[in-house]
Amino acid sequence: MARWEVFKKDNARKPYQAVGSVHAVDPEHALHNAKNVFVRRPAAVSLWVAPAAAIFSRSAEELENQPLDPTANGHEQRYLVFRKASNRRSMTFMDHIGETSAPNGESALAQAIDQFDDKPGLAWWVIPAEAITASEEDVAEAWFAPAATKTYKQQSQYGFVSKLREGRKGAVTSDE
Amino acid sequence: MTEEQKTAEFEERIGRDEKIEPGDWMPEKYRKQLIRMISQHAHSEVIGMLPEGKWIPHAPSLRRKMILIAKVQDEAGHGQYLYHAAETLGVTREELYQAFLDGRAKYSSIFNYPSLSWADVGMIGWLVDGAAIKNQTMLAQCSYGPYSRAMVRICAEETFHHKQGKEMVLKYAAGTAKQRDMVQDALNRYWWPSLMMLGPHDSESTNTPQLVKWGVKTKTNDEVRQEFIAETAPELIASGLTIPDPDLHQDEDGVWHHGPIDWDEFWNVVKGNGPCNAERLGMRQDAHDNGQWVRDALEAYSEKKYGAAAFA
């Protein structure tokens, strides 16, 4: 079964971020698995999936040891550009930072590195736009809203659970 | 560049707190150790669904049932995060999972103990997930990017597992005589296995120094175990429960000392002779076999819609 990379957008202001991968037979299956694996908790407004095989990927170390060799082979198409720019502790890998147009992945990355030079990239992905499938707009509510109501999954809902310190707040509800 | 030069450069990168990412050069031993650790960790998450999943139909309230379902779902998700982190090292989920089903791969010893009463669910959440969080918080600092990210994601969810368990145990410890007996019995059975699950003593743990040097682990097994006891023992004692270790005490510097751990029992369970090893693996094998028609149907549907091997 093919591997798909999953990108999650938390809210309108956040970029799509690479959260991890799933295995699936096709884009619909990949989106369903992505929802179950990565959206058990808030927040999400949209998901993208792309087959791992469609991704042109380079780390900074790879770029240093083996410079890119852009060519004109292939047909000109849109590529979405993703970059990791920080070693900070994080649960996401790369952010979607924009797009470029090129005849192949290697050329797309060479252009992207010139185009997005505000920060040095620690790792890069470029993905043909046509390889990416987005979750449907009209299922967004049904797919993503329920996670927000399942507050018993939020550790914050339990407050400070302890017998050691008095005056703790929240904590225990009585149902047993 | 020679292997030694590459290794020196690699170690310098780790010294600068850089993350090693897929595509980067790494010593073969680093790769192998990570595959071993991450896959064992993934198998543990997957097998970890069983002792608690069994109690879902018997939850005493709807709230407790929803909590337990959510927790077991989380563990399934954790297994997936981890198999995928391992895949970035050049192995496949299928081969790792097959090694697990065949009994060739290890997983955490703790899940081979039976869950005998509803109170075990609370005790597992507090102690087992609590011990796991100690390890996972450390591994969130790991030098390998994909493993560290999976750990950060897992830790955020584990905190809920820990708190719901602790909440349940504290409530029963302050409850009726029957509830108190039930949690005390759970503590009697889960205390020692929880200490064991943090791994052999440092003196016995041959991999640790290299793993610490390469930033995979940032603490030793004994350090993590010590933190776990220091955090958990005072809370258990305050709840009125009795920790089943007559030697457990705090010295004048506040350091906790525990009695001798039965490592023969630990190795026996790790080697496959624990109370539930065969039952647990049998259930995973059944689930895998019974899911075959679903995988076949998915493939057939996709093939009809997109053509053969459209995404392979």
Ligand SMILES: [Fe+2]
């Ligand atoms: Fe977990």
Ligand SMILES: [Fe+2]
């Ligand atoms: Fe957990």
